[in-house]
Amino acid sequence: MNSRKKYFEVVDREVLINLMKLKTIDWYYFHKQYKLSPGQLSRSIKKLEAWKFLVIEEEQIRITEEGQKTIVSERNRIFRKNSDEDWGVEQRDRMRQKIEINQLYMPNIKKLKK
């Protein structure tokens, strides 16, 4: 399962992090703990079930093996703060070599408008 193109909302992250810890959780837990409405929880767990992270059972959800593996392998993308959008520019693409203190900045002359 590749979560590269998937967008995780706050509710999804709350569901996944708790599933990672508890494996099987009652639906009600998320309402009691995080004040999620039936609509918020339903939308999230249906989406995560379609992405094979979990299975919906009577009154509870259970993490799948595939889901556990994906959460571990793609934790950076799933849980990082201010996660990039797919259309965002990767930070490393913007990185340039750091110049030393007092070193003169030398622009790329070829790229300057004539």
Added chain:
Amino acid sequence: MVNDIACSPNATVSEIFDDRMGKILRRASKQIEHDDFVKLMTLTLNQSWLEEESEALIELWNLCKFTSEQELVYNLLLRFKYLTSSEIKTSGREVANHILNVWNLSPKGTRIIAVSDKREADGSQMFIQSLKDKFTTNNWKENNFINNIGDGLKLTRKNYKIILLDDFIGTGDTIERRVKWARKQIRKKHKTNVSIRVVCLAALEIAKPKLDLLKIEYYSPIWLKRGISDHYKAKELKKAISDMKRLEDELAKRYNGQSMPSFGYKKSEALFAIEAFNTPNNVFPIFWWPVLANQQQRNTLLKRLR
């Protein structure tokens, strides 16, 4: 750092989530009891359209004084047919297929006419607009589709086949009136050999006898039963009726100069709505009537403008 915390069994959610995002998320202001939450979750999982309506759903749930009323609401909502935009497409295709391949109608001499007869926008016009793209072959043209019955009949010539179209047929009263009026106009203008057919997106089964009496061909891809009278029997039926009556006591009897149609217009007991369309007044008013008996506005699952 975040990655490590995320995989630690002792991690707390606040350690992991972006606070800014956490604040954006709207959370429930009050806690629901366990059994109620499970019921409402089951409903929401079965009826995706309720995902956006949790507040209204909880309000309706709290309007119930007794468990039997909650059971009734639960049961009705589980059987509710909410036509999503993708289902409108599918049903529209079925209607088009019926016109083209069952009735074998060709564009020449055929007019598909929305039954709208007022200046105000209505569901039949929305449906006819969504139907056009299913007729892009065999020389069908825009002028085969007329958005109101008055103009449609003016454009009708002798030997024409006209198809009257509505989004929803409830009791059948409206379509019966339109067909009779169309016949009268056709006779008055001496347009001979004009046939009338009727199509819709969905209809209540109670409309069938009325449609049959009109002696016309008609087609609906979806037929619906009444929510209470066609579902419950004997004691259960009596109980469901009394529970619904009790629930309706919570609603204002009149609003905006209109009476609340108890159990839906002419007690049609419909469990049907179309996404982004005005809710039919055939639907049980507990799902859309906007004012409580104490004149307070209420948050409703469905909306209807009149």
